Amino acid sequence: MLTDKKLARERAANPKTFITQRLSSDSLFHIATHKYQGGEYTPLDYLMNPFWLWCSQCIPNTLLKKGTKGDGSDDFVNSTIAPNLVTLIGLMFNIFGYMLISVETNFNLKGEIRPWVNIACGITLFLYQTLDAMDGKHARRTRNGSPLGQLFDHGCDALSTPICGIILSTTMQIGSNVTAIYVLVGSQIPFFIAQLAESRTGTLQHSMGGIFGVTEAQLLTIFTHIASAFLPMSFWTTSIGTLDVIGMPHVEVQPNTLYVFGLILPSGIYMVVSTMLTSASDFRMYLELLGVFLPACILTYSCHVVNPKLMTLYPHYVIFITALSLVYATTQRIVLI
Numbered sequence: 001m002l003t004d005k006k007l008a009r010e011r012a013a014n015p016k017t018f019i020t021q022r023l024s025s026d027s028l029f030h031i032a033t034h035k036y037q038g039g040e041y042t043p044l045d046y047l048m049n050p051f052w053l054w055c056s057q058c059i060p061n062t063l064l065k066k067g068t069k070g071d072g073s074d075d076f077v078n079s080t081i082a083p084n085l086v087t088l089i090g091l092m093f094n095i096f097g098y099m100l101i102s103v104e105t106n107f108n109l110k111g112e113i114r115p116w117v118n119i120a121c122g123i124t125l126f127l128y129q130t131l132d133a134m135d136g137k138h139a140r141r142t143r144n145g146s147p148l149g150q151l152f153d154h155g156c157d158a159l160s161t162p163i164c165g166i167i168l169s170t171t172m173q174i175g176s177n178v179t180a181i182y183v184l185v186g187s188q189i190p191f192f193i194a195q196l197a198e199s200r201t202g203t204l205q206h207s208m209g210g211i212f213g214v215t216e217a218q219l220l221t222i223f224t225h226i227a228s229a230f231l232p233m234s235f236w237t238t239s240i241g242t243l244d245v246i247g248m249p250h251v252e253v254q255p256n257t258l259y260v261f262g263l264i265l266p267s268g269i270y271m272v273v274s275t276m277l278t279s280a281s282d283f284r285m286y287l288e289l290l291g292v293f294l295p296a297c298i299l300t301y302s303c304h305v306v307n308p309k310l311m312t313l314y315p316h317y318v319i320f321i322t323a324l325s326l327v328y329a330t331t332q333r334i335v336l337i
Contacts, residue, residue: 039205042213048133055130056137059086083139084152090131091156097124098163101170107316109166110175115229121167122225128160129218154195158330161188162323168221171228172256173236178300179260181322185296186264188326190271192292195333196285197275208270217267224259292329296322 041049061079101121105111135153139145165187169180198204207213228236236256243253299322 039203040207040210042207042210042215044215044219045207045213048215052130052133053137056134056141059134059138061142077141079138079142081138083135083142083144083149086131086135086138087153087156090128090135091160093124093127093131094160094163097121097128098167100124101167105170108176109170109180109319110173112233113171113228118171118225118229121171122222122229125164125167125218125222125225129215129222132157155331158188158191158327161191161330162327164218164221166319166323168224171225171236172259173233174256174260176319179257180319181296181300182260182265184319184322184326185300186260186268188323188330189292189296190268190275192326192330192333193272193275193289195330196288197278199333200285201278205275208267208274212267288333292326295325 059079059081061077097120101113101117104113104117132153135149136145139149162184165183166180169183174180174183194205207216237254239252239254240258241253299318
């Protein structure tokens, strides 16, 4: 291991770049020597894990190669399919689902959706989830795991998160309003926080106390898509009351807003707060958080107060600027580990 670190340090000090060196030598060294450590599994993770393992074993491979221990514990296989290709295929399924429902509704985040489109979106998300769980297992089976593979995997996850948020917003008939921004922020910032915490603790948490995590959130979203195929179009926008009990009688509560403000945002806030309390905080960490929260707050304030018609006039620009900004900040955090 000492030799590997010495070699990594030498290569990081003399990188071959096309124009200019994008990352510092220390960052390149940390990437080369980084070891992935996953967080606590949830009961549903343990339940799904045999299925994911079986799927990864279905990937075409050649003869089993014997390891050095001789007891079979470190045996591995060769495969012409790289783990990163498995990750990329999963991302393509997500993009296909996004294009399918967006074209169906003319990119308006609401509108008439044929039942088979809802079902297709649920299937594409399930395929993405499965392939995302398979790539790491395939990498270990073929001894192709690497820090760069983790960067690619998490980079695709960072891009998939807002895509899933837009698809879910469209399914729930949220439309071009600020609630769609809350969906994006409420799902992407916890992902960013998890990456930021990993740089401090060395462990990537993907659940809240080992009870509710990414797997549960994805399966709940899949169920939402499938259920929407059998629900009337008006279900998500039907009034179920107001917030008169807290002095806001003018605020109407609908199933879609209840989903966002009663589930997505509270879960995201809990993830952020719990991560901050369990991670070693310093000035740099707060600075990075400010770099994510400040633009999100400014954009939300602009849509709420400065110009409430902003989302109506330029919905696509606002949505994509928000999504791409969050993805950029998250991928930067991933690269810096």
